Amino acid sequence: MNPRTLVCLAALAGATGCASTDGYQVREVGSFHAGGSQVSLSGLPEREIRLTPSAPAIKVNPNGDFETGQLYVQYVSLVAPRARYPLLMWHGGGLTGVTWETKPDGAPGWQQYFLRQGHDVYVSDAVERGRASWSRYPEVFTSEPFFRPKHEGWELFRIGPKYDTDPARRVAYPGVQFPTQAFDQFAKQVVPRWATNDVAIQAAYDALVTRACPCVILVHSQGAAFALQAALNAPAKIKGIVAVEPGGAPDPGRSDMSRVKGVPHLFVWGDNLSQSDLWSKLRVAPDKYRAALLAEGGTADLLDLPAQGIRGNSHMLMMDRNSDQVAARVQAWMAANGLMK
Amino acid sequence: MNPRTLVCLAALAGATGCASTDGYQVREVGSFHAGGSQVSLSGLPEREIRLTPSAPAIKVNPNGDFETGQLYVQYVSLVAPRARYPLLMWHGGGLTGVTWETKPDGAPGWQQYFLRQGHDVYVSDAVERGRASWSRYPEVFTSEPFFRPKHEGWELFRIGPKYDTDPARRVAYPGVQFPTQAFDQFAKQVVPRWATNDVAIQAAYDALVTRACPCVILVHSQGAAFALQAALNAPAKIKGIVAVEPGGAPDPGRSDMSRVKGVPHLFVWGDNLSQSDLWSKLRVAPDKYRAALLAEGGTADLLDLPAQGIRGNSHMLMMDRNSDQVAARVQAWMAANGLMK
Numbered sequence: 001m002n003p004r005t006l007v008c009l010a011a012l013a014g015a016t017g018c019a020s021t022d023g024y025q026v027r028e029v030g031s032f033h034a035g036g037s038q039v040s041l042s043g044l045p046e047r048e049i050r051l052t053p054s055a056p057a058i059k060v061n062p063n064g065d066f067e068t069g070q071l072y073v074q075y076v077s078l079v080a081p082r083a084r085y086p087l088l089m090w091h092g093g094g095l096t097g098v099t100w101e102t103k104p105d106g107a108p109g110w111q112q113y114f115l116r117q118g119h120d121v122y123v124s125d126a127v128e129r130g131r132a133s134w135s136r137y138p139e140v141f142t143s144e145p146f147f148r149p150k151h152e153g154w155e156l157f158r159i160g161p162k163y164d165t166d167p168a169r170r171v172a173y174p175g176v177q178f179p180t181q182a183f184d185q186f187a188k189q190v191v192p193r194w195a196t197n198d199v200a201i202q203a204a205y206d207a208l209v210t211r212a213c214p215c216v217i218l219v220h221s222q223g224a225a226f227a228l229q230a231a232l233n234a235p236a237k238i239k240g241i242v243a244v245e246p247g248g249a250p251d252p253g254r255s256d257m258s259r260v261k262g263v264p265h266l267f268v269w270g271d272n273l274s275q276s277d278l279w280s281k282l283r284v285a286p287d288k289y290r291a292a293l294l295a296e297g298g299t300a301d302l303l304d305l306p307a308q309g310i311r312g313n314s315h316m317l318m319m320d321r322n323s324d325q326v327a328a329r330v331q332a333w334m335a336a337n338g339l340m341k
Numbered sequence: 342m343n344p345r346t347l348v349c350l351a352a353l354a355g356a357t358g359c360a361s362t363d364g365y366q367v368r369e370v371g372s373f374h375a376g377g378s379q380v381s382l383s384g385l386p387e388r389e390i391r392l393t394p395s396a397p398a399i400k401v402n403p404n405g406d407f408e409t410g411q412l413y414v415q416y417v418s419l420v421a422p423r424a425r426y427p428l429l430m431w432h433g434g435g436l437t438g439v440t441w442e443t444k445p446d447g448a449p450g451w452q453q454y455f456l457r458q459g460h461d462v463y464v465s466d467a468v469e470r471g472r473a474s475w476s477r478y479p480e481v482f483t484s485e486p487f488f489r490p491k492h493e494g495w496e497l498f499r500i501g502p503k504y505d506t507d508p509a510r511r512v513a514y515p516g517v518q519f520p521t522q523a524f525d526q527f528a529k530q531v532v533p534r535w536a537t538n539d540v541a542i543q544a545a546y547d548a549l550v551t552r553a554c555p556c557v558i559l560v561h562s563q564g565a566a567f568a569l570q571a572a573l574n575a576p577a578k579i580k581g582i583v584a585v586e587p588g589g590a591p592d593p594g595r596s597d598m599s600r601v602k603g604v605p606h607l608f609v610w611g612d613n614l615s616q617s618d619l620w621s622k623l624r625v626a627p628d629k630y631r632a633a634l635l636a637e638g639g640t641a642d643l644l645d646l647p648a649q650g651i652r653g654n655s656h657m658l659m660m661d662r663n664s665d666q667v668a669a670r671v672q673a674w675m676a677a678n679g680l681m682k
Binding site: 024026028029030033036038041049061062063066072074076079096097112125131133134135136147149165185191 | 363364365367370372377379390392401402403404407408411417419420437439442443449456471477484485488490493506525529532533536
């Protein structure tokens with residue numbers, strides 16, 4: 001009996017008919033923290049706080065033991081996955097795993113898309129962000145965080161050339177696929193970031209790979225350098241990498257590229273890159289990495305959306321109106337590379 | 342036909358569906374941010390940062406528009422829910438929605454338990470925590486955060502009377518149900534907190550109620566005061582409240598208790614409360630609130646676990662080894678109060 005039949009029987013039990021095959025049979029929704037270690041603080045002064053304005057002051061002692069450097073991952077595992085390996089979804093800078101969930105305009109995002117395609121999905125929050133938590137600074141994290149203002153999200157993520165506080169006065173790129181009316185909702189996803197945690201971030205990702213892989217990694221922006229490095233660190237564990245608008249890459253001159261020549265890579269790029277000084281610069285390293293992979297005889301495919309006639313995609317293309325269309329290209333690439341059963 | 346299929350068919354014959362034995366049919370895993378508003382910063386100085394130690398210094402300008410005060414919620418909706426209303430799961434202080442997910446020892450937690458019982462579940466991260474994000478201080482959040490050391494988790498959450506950095510030297514209460522060997526894993530869930538965000542936290546919870554309810558709220562510790570207030574604010578929206586080890590409650594002398602006399606309430610308490618000065622104090626307000634509800638003619642039931650012969654539960658009873666046993670009591674109470682179909 002195949003999974004679809006079970007779906008129909010379960011639906012009949014609920015007296016809702018087989019129309020409910022639009023759902024999927026889940027074995028478990030679960031989560032864990034991976035990586036991290038204990039740090040101890042001592043000698044810091046107590047301070048007084050009030051838990052409510054009218055409450056008596058209480059002393060808070062900041063000293064003691066803490067966990068630091070872990071990441072958080074949530075998985076949805078299917079009863080009958082059709083993909084060979086779990087799909088790990090890693091976000092970019094100043095964001096969390098919410099990147100992959102419901103889109104800011106309320107439509108289903110890539111987590112849903114790939115679940116419906118039969119992948120077990122693991123959506124993580126990297127060290128310092130979201131449910132991974134963050135640590136006191138400068139004692140544990142060694143610098144101050146910084147917060148991304150909306151104008152950076154609008155302009156650097158290539159939604160348009162000019163942000164304005166007034167939504168009606170924001171200038172978008174012609175034909176941009178990002179749902180601009182949902183931009184303020186998107187801004188609620190933004191989290192603070194640090195510039196000094198890269199070693200800890202990589203270590204926690206490597207710990208996740210040890211625990212959750214063999215797997216395929218789907219990674220966005222800042223996350224790409226960590227995913228490409230994770231494959232160099234543990235190539236037998238990584239069965240494929242899809243780097244969506246990678247913001248960086250390891251230096252192939254300092255990497256043993258022969259280690260990853262058996263790992264299929266796909267590099268996905270949206271539109272209006274030439275409009276952006278930042279992205280013109282950021283694209284250099286991933287392009288160099290891809291060229292080195294090809295020179296090594298590896299699989300390093302390019303999905304250049306405008307070159308394929310798919311126009312208007314922003315940096316946040318998993319949130320764009322045509323996100324399913326782009327996801328379908330990625331899914332087809334995975335199937336073509338033997339990653340589906 | 343494999344044995345698992347046979348189990349499913351047998352379950353169908355019993356009209357309970359495959360869900361209870363072999364996963365459950367999910368319509369959607371989704372998420373959104375609720376509440377919050379825009380804040381603008383200006384006049385703050387730029388500072389220099391390096392994105393990697395060897396990278397050139399870049400200037401970061403902290404001024405601009407930001408979203409603040411939102412919460413995050415993730416929902417899992419079933420194809421055929423057996424509960425009448427979605428179940429909203431609100432965490433306590435210094436924690437996130439991870440409270441309800443897989444337990445620190447790796448066993449399924451209450452999110453899984455109630456999904457398998459047929460509830461649509463909404464697990465949120467309150468303002469300032471996890472995927473809700475947090476805001477620059479003191480300009481937006483008006484105070485500094487504080488970080489809970491492990492010894493507070495061990496002692497204030499009533500795992501045992503004495504924490505030690507060395508796990509072998511930690512003293513637990515006799516017969517404690519918390520999986521003490523998983524305590525350091527639990528500590529990875531802890532997030533910083535502020536003492537000055539209560540108004541924003543309540544506003545975001547009220548926005549969630551407006552969007553996701555009618556519903557039942559299952560709430561832990563610090564969250565309880567917000568949930569009880571949310572019911573006072575919108576009683577027609579709240580069909581039941583389960584307050585697990587509530588850390589506070591509104592003052593019934595300042596509340597129109599008649600508004601919530603139609604909302605069934607359950608108060609759940611673990612063991613060793615009398616060993617804790619803190620909990621002896623914190624329990625006063627919820628007990629007073631419960632008494633006022635009863636005086637008003639409302640339903641305000643008490644599930645005092647030790648009084649029922651269930652011993653050893655900590656403050657984090659949804660993570661305790663017997664968490665399914667406690668959840669079953671809560672589930673039975675919901676069924677008895679008309680909250681299941």
